[in-house]
Amino acid sequence: MTAPDALHPRGPASDAAFADLVRPFERELRAHCYRMLGSLHDAEDALQETLISAWRALPQFEGRSSLRTWLYRIATSRCLNAIRDGARRPPPSPVAPFEAPAPNGDERVTWCDPYPEAAVDPGTAAAERETLEYAFVCALQALPPRQTAALVLCDVLDFSPRECAEIIGSSPTAVKGLLQRARAAMPARGERAPEVAETELAGRLAAAYGADDVDAVIALLSDRAWLAMPPAPHRYEGVAAVAEFLRASAEGRGGRYAVSAAGRAGGHPVFRCVLDGRDRGLLMVIADPSGTAVQGIVRFLR
Known part of the structure; x- marks a missing residue:
């Protein structure tokens, strides 16, 4: 070198x-x-x-x-x-072109987008790749910035507290305090669905979603399913709330999405949505740990 x-x-x-x-x-x-x-x-x-x-x-x-x-x-x-x-302030929320039902939840972090699998080093260990998953990165964004830095540097990149202190201009003692608070605030990691099962399930949901077949979408959801639409701060929690929103969307959109597979991003299958020839963003599908039902739908609006 x-x-x-x-x-x-x-x-x-x-x-x-x-x-x-x-x-x-x-x-x-x-x-x-x-x-x-x-x-x-x-x-x-x-x-x-x-x-x-x-x-x-x-x-x-x-x-x-x-x-x-x-x-x-x-x-x-x-x-x-x-x-x-x-940079981490919420971007403006888009205005729906239809009368959307009132959400029954909200999203604190609305600026995250999924990291494409193609940009991940193929030789990276699975444990490190998990730290680019959408849910993990969203959880990082909810921390104070210096806690985020300490957690990423020490727990993801394996820098020592002394090295981390040098990087962020602090002391090893202060870094240990930042780490303690950050670790306590981060949610526990849940089990992940098998990749093959999740991909197959996601393909079925994407096909139904693109066809505005709301009944078919609902049939694939778990009892605790949710739907989020960054950068909008809205979240629909539970099958009934998700179904109400999807029906309103299908009726008010005035056209069907052309949905095509776009690989994986943020640790999950994603699909490109096109409406009237215009790119309208990504659809991410998150399976429950069993891989037999959809736990989350994230519609990244554009």
Whole structure:
């Protein structure tokens, strides 16, 4: 690997050397920014700002910490600044083109979008891949920003409290306090449905959803099913509430969605929804642990 000292002079050669130096870290830094911010767009912006800042600051890098730790310090700082500047504020809620029934629940986190499976390192361990699941990232967004940073750095990326303190500009004692509070606030992870079963079930629901066959959709739901529609803050909980909304949507939309499989994102099957030739966002289907019934429907509106 090229030594940082060799990159201090500016020019095409040093540009290429810098790119070679940071390229092995780009994928994991992008995932880190996503966990911090919950938004693919904001994560990409934070990554690009990180790389630009690293390039500008490279002459000051003295190698007292590893290059990886140094890059994470820059990336985490950019993410914390973005949160402070409003990156995690709820975006405007879209107005439904029909008379929607009143929701019986609400979503505190409405800016999350699902991380595409294609962007995940195929060699990443399953435990790390779980930390890009939609529910986990949404739970991170509900934490205070520095707690999010400490939890991600220590529990996801295996930095020590001392290293985490260096990255976020704190002390190991303070980091331990942040970790304790963050861990206590995070919900317990539930069991996951087998991937094959979930994919098959999701395909059946997507077909019924695209055909406005509400009865067929309802037949696939578990008793505790729910439906959310980020960035709208509404949540419909229970089969009756979900059915009421879907019927109102089907009657008021004025056309059927063309629904096509779009792989996996956020740890679950997703489908592209197109209406009148326009991309209307994604449909995510979450199965219950048995893989025999749909537990959650997340309709990412566009």
